[in-house]
Amino acid sequence: MALVVQKFGGTSVGTIERIQSVACLALDSQARGQDVVLVVSAMSGETNRLVELALQIHPSPYSQEYDLLIASGEQVAVGLVTLAINTEAAKRGLIKKGEVAAKGLLGYQVGILTDSIFSKARIQAIDTSRLQNLIAHRVIPVIAGFQGVDPESNITTLGRGGSDTSAVAIAAALRADACEIYTDVDGVYTTDPRLCKDAKKISRISYEEMMELASLGAKVLQIRSVELAAKYALPLQVRSSFNSSEGTLVVSQDLLGERMEQVVVAGVAADDAQVKMSLQNIPDGAGVAARIFGALSRASIVVDVIVQDVPSNGLLTISFTIGRSDHLKAREVLEELRAQSFSAMRIAEQAELAKVSVVGVGMQHHPGVASKMFQILAEAGINIQLITTSEIKISCLIASKSMKRAVECLHQGFELHRVD
């Protein structure tokens, strides 16, 4: 019997009505002969509400108790979805009194073991015995996404969008046939439809392209979940819980078929939550970069683009970008570093930046994509602050206020409005 893990995001469980739809959808899948496991996020707005409360107490509240706090959002959704499935199953006559059709499970109850890096924990192992026992009895496990438990039985969370990673990790551990990610959009688009009205739905996309799109802000799937799916060659179906559209299938490159020959650029991504930090007057020497980025890494700060200038008078300037949420923490780390080692270092910061990128597995065999991108931005009068490239993407850092226009021009320039 086919086993499918279905993950429902915040908007898919955002109201009681939506939760009742999820219950029907899961029971319908079961009725079609599938074994079903659900993974749910917090109701939309709930995590933000909890974060807001914590921020009123401390400007940088990330800690063990912060994870305990925000993990409660998924707990609420698990309780309500489980209640809705059991209620609907009784209505359909699928269960007798005293029986259940679904059972709610939190991270620690499943046995989703993580490390102890609070707010950004990584899954280390998943105990599938309890889940397999429920599946064998045709009971739908309803699992809290986004959370796990560390070896000291503290609650941990996996970072924003972590429920996607929970779903894929559970699907991989159970050797599921597929993982369906239900969200409020009906698939992956050539760019964010909120930024460009010509955005088109992509029917198939490779894990690699999806990773670049996700990390750059396509906001549909957490990048770690795509990495994990690629590792286990697990097909990911991104689809809407609001309609029955097929959505987008994320698979390995060899399963892309026709598409790859025709399309050079698959999509345009944009992320406006960028902060650039420039460290000036650093003495040049071996190991300087390692010390700076080592300190940031120990504080669990993810650094994106890094640029180092040619030293002048034995002094270096190193610039890098980070996400806005790490801004305060990064400043703290750098000020400590200055106090300890680099007393002359100047820290310059620039917020209000955005990164726009074009992504496509086609471009590695296709010259001229980079120059075309710079040309398009130049014609639109948009100044480029930093450039970074990989085999399948080119990114430019620009002012936040120009982001929407940059996306529209790139989408048009690379003829993405013609994708069908």
Added chain:
Amino acid sequence: MALVVQKFGGTSVGTIERIQSVACLALDSQARGQDVVLVVSAMSGETNRLVELALQIHPSPYSQEYDLLIASGEQVAVGLVTLAINTEAAKRGLIKKGEVAAKGLLGYQVGILTDSIFSKARIQAIDTSRLQNLIAHRVIPVIAGFQGVDPESNITTLGRGGSDTSAVAIAAALRADACEIYTDVDGVYTTDPRLCKDAKKISRISYEEMMELASLGAKVLQIRSVELAAKYALPLQVRSSFNSSEGTLVVSQDLLGERMEQVVVAGVAADDAQVKMSLQNIPDGAGVAARIFGALSRASIVVDVIVQDVPSNGLLTISFTIGRSDHLKAREVLEELRAQSFSAMRIAEQAELAKVSVVGVGMQHHPGVASKMFQILAEAGINIQLITTSEIKISCLIASKSMKRAVECLHQGFELHRVD
């Protein structure tokens, strides 16, 4: 060193400002040399919000997943209070970077083992090892009230007001010197001040009186917590988290001192969430009452007053009262019983009832309290539907709409406005 368990109710953690006061209060107690353990309820309004969500899915949602759902309210409060204590402790220079002054713990993390009667679970054992280890290191454990874990590691909840019971059980298990219950009133009053403006604060009250007042709706302490405190002779201090008033000390009768000789009636209690169920046309016979109340008890429905009339023509009428929240479940149980055994039984229901009671250890040595109570109600033109008495209380069931007036007249009639 004195060990004190401090419990903070919903209004005491109802806003971020209040949560910060709780943090200061706990650290102040520690600074005075006390070892402190905190037990917290959900932020006021939170549990109702969660219950409301569940009721939109099922009219009688009480189940395993319901407990999982509503236990999240305490989790939020634990996270925020812990964060507030650690933030305040850092501000006061009590902890260095990487150290903590408090650690948040959920029911399962402490090891608060309960039975599996969801929504009304009872504590069976508390593992104190983790708590004692934290206390030894001067770290304040911040524990989620109201919740525990059953032998299958399901989350259970202890029923409304269960955080009081959590606090007393933890204090008893730790052999604490005292348990302080912080709430939004500054002590126990001769009656509910919202019903009667002449209500006076009682400085000392016996466990027995407190139990009667609590069960009858004084709403300050959950009755089970008082039973438990009496069992372990644990002094309970009820006080306000909004001011530094001494509050009310709940102790054993022998510690009441002077008061007992002077006061006959200690307080007037009222509870307007009563439903009367009358079962008519039941064949008289041995074991009939046992079967009816056995079925209700198996459904975890708490029955209060029971009245059985003299049988006429071999047919019985049995009436009893239950809390409003059990109304639907009780009706289900009774209809099933009728289908199985008592086909001629008629079920009559009367909601909108209230119970008013006078309570006092003095009345067992003092004749005439009952007749005086009936006299006062009669003079106020209030009709009595049921009467029940014990050694230290007399209760009358009346119409809800007359409750406030009944309380005022009884408070005045028994001269409780003269208590100092």
